[in-house]
Amino acid sequence: MNTRAWIIFLDESGVSLLPQIRRTYSPRGRTPLLRHRLNWKRASMARALGYHSTDPDRGARLRFHLKPGSNDTAGLIEVLEQMKVFYRGERVVLVWDGLSAHWSRAMRAWVAEQDWLTLERLPAYAPELNPVELLWSSLKKRELANLAGDHLADVADATEQGIHRINANPRLPWSFLAHTRLTIRPPHPPNLRKDQ
Numbered sequence: 204m205n206t207r208a209w210i211i212f213l214d215e216s217g218v219s220l221l222p223q224i225r226r227t228y229s230p231r232g233r234t235p236l237l238r239h240r241l242n243w244k245r246a247s248m249a250r251a252l253g254y255h256s257t258d259p260d261r262g263a264r265l266r267f268h269l270k271p272g273s274n275d276t277a278g279l280i281e282v283l284e285q286m287k288v289f290y291r292g293e294r295v296v297l298v299w300d301g302l303s304a305h306w307s308r309a310m311r312a313w314v315a316e317q318d319w320l321t322l323e324r325l326p327a328y329a330p331e332l333n334p335v336e337l338l339w340s341s342l343k344k345r346e347l348a349n350l351a352g353d354h355l356a357d358v359a360d361a362t363e364q365g366i367h368r369i370n371a372n373p374r375l376p377w378s379f380l381a382h383t384r385l386t387i388r389p390p391h392p393p394n395l396r397k398d399q
Contacts, residue, residue, distance in 0.1 A: 208294035208321075209264070210387055211253040211286070214335040215274050215302070218248050218347075218358050246355045247274040248362065249282045252335050252376060254387045256296070263376030264289075265338070265366050269359045276304045280313050287319060298323045300333070334379035341369065341379075 246269050253264040266289060268282045286295065299305050301324060314322055330336045346365035352358055369375050380387070 207257045208255075208296050209253045209290060210256055211251050211295055211297050212333050212335045213249060213251045213282075213297060213299045214333055214339070215247055215249045215279075216339060217273065218246050218269070218355075245273070246271050246358070247278065249274060249279070250335050250338055251282075251286065252338055252379065253290075253295075254376075254380060256387055259377075259387070262373055263380075265370060265376060267362055267366060269355065269362070271355065274304060276307045276309045279304055279310065283313075283317075283320070287317070290319070292319060294319055294321075296321045296323055298325060298333075300325045300330075301327055332383050332385065334376070334383050334385075337379040337382055338369065338376070341365065341375075 249268040251266040255261040268285065270278055297320060304310065314320055325332055342362060342365040346361040350361050
């Protein structure tokens with residue numbers, strides 16, 4: 204890709220107040236108990252992981268958006284509007300899956316009016332090509348593991364802590380991309396001229 208742009212991988216999933224049960228440790232004879240209210244409140248979480256196409260030194264950027272209920276086209280357009288503000292007019296190539304809300308008429312009409320945004324579709328049934336899946340797995344294994352919150356804000360707070368943890372280690376978002384076997388490289392190494 205010769206365009207200077209952010210390559211953004213975006214994925215959504217549902218979250219609820221039901222805990223993500225994970226194996227844990229405790230002193231012998233003290234079985235850990237996980238108490239929660241069996242609350243079925245659900246929300247949709249959109250996570251975005253971005254890499255700059257020509258300047259890897261700008262680092263990876265992580266964002267998340269949590270809203271009650273499920274994501275539809277209108278909700279995803281709201282997420283993209285926030286992304287537009289976050290990237291302040293920089294070019295964005297958005298890579299996401301074939302969810303019907305991603306490719307609806309309303310979404311395509313909205314995208315047609317955006318000069319900063321280009322959409323690319325992941326192949327069907329290929330979550331292994333989306334580094335956001337690994338980001339989500341990391342959050343579920345750490346910050347969301349065995350979390351028995353009373354409110355969706357507890358899930359949002361834990362997710363934000365996980366985003367801070369991942370941002371604190373700049374190699375971690377790049378490892379998610381490396382695990383997909385996708386690469387983003389500048390068209391020419393910075394220290395070589397085109398004629399070399």
